[in-house]
Amino acid sequence: ASRGLLVKDRQALEIAQDADVIILDKTGTLTTGEFKVLDVKLLNDKYTKEEIIALLAGIEGGSSHPIAQSIISFAEQQDIRPASFDSIDVISGSGVEGKAGGHRYQLISQKAYGRNLDMDIPKGATLSVLVENDDAIGAVALGDELKPTSKELIKALKKNNIQPIMATGDNEKAAQGVAEVLGIEYRSNQSPQDKYELVKTLKDEGKKVIMVGDGVNDAPSLALADxxxxxxxxTQV
Structure with a gap:
């Protein structure tokens, strides 16, 4: 308790010392979760960069997610007013969608968009794609930093013969950047269902699995892990 840990199941502590594998979420777990906008790209000549930033800030208006907050403050720094949206809905595991000025927009992950984009993505960055009627009109590259304690954590796990695996919803480049620095195995483009399947596969192999997650999306995997x-x-879940 003095270290800020709430143990909800005392058996969990006993099982933990026999763990073989630990699966770690990336954003907010190994990294600070404090995102910065690294780049905004125009992918359509119908819009100006300012209009794209206004749409990005508008569609993220109601969200408390770290990525959303960083986009909103980026727009504020540029003195750009967020576009006004009539409705905004969450698309489970992939992003948000909404209506503005009679147009339907989506801000989704690169995996959910499912097509290659002709742009350079900064190493270690997460990419979100702004889509109108199935066409990409803009993209925003975001980055967050490793927690200073993450390297120590990985060292301690390896010393105790617990294999660390990072499982993240982020794209291959973003995941690879972090995994290389930490020297660990990783899985990129993981949906909540993929993470769940990863835990299940490892358990089926007879391994004792710890899952560490920051976010409601990780709830199924947190519940399934040993x-x-x-x-x-x-912690809300």
Whole structure:
């Protein structure tokens, strides 16, 4: 308790010392979760860069997600007013969609968009694609930093013969950047269902699995693992 840990199941502590594998979420778990906008790209000549930033800030208006907050503050810094949206809905596991000025927009992950984009993505960055009627009109590259304690954590796990695997919804480049620095195995483009399947596969192989997650999306995996460790927003579940 003095270290800020709430143990909800005492058996979890006993099982933890026999763990073989630990699956770690990336954003907010291994990284600070404090995103910065690294780049905004125009992918359609119908819009100006300012209009794209206004749409990005508008569609993220109602969200408390770290990515959303960083886009909103980026627009503020540029003195750009967010576009006004009539309705905004969450698309589970892939992003948000909404209506503005009679047009339907989506801001989704690169995986959900499912097509290649002709642009350079900064190493370690997460990419969100702004889509209108199935066509990409803009993209925003975001980055967050590793927590200073993450390297120590990985060292300690390896010393105790617990294999760390990072599982993240982020794209291949973003995941690879972090995994290389930490020297760990990783899975990129993981939906909440993919993470769940990863835990299930490892358990079926007879391994004792710890899952560490920050966020409501990780709830199914946290529940299925032998030990679930929720941090940050994940503690709400």
């Amino acid at each position: 030990v679930g460790i929720a941090i940050g927003a994940g």
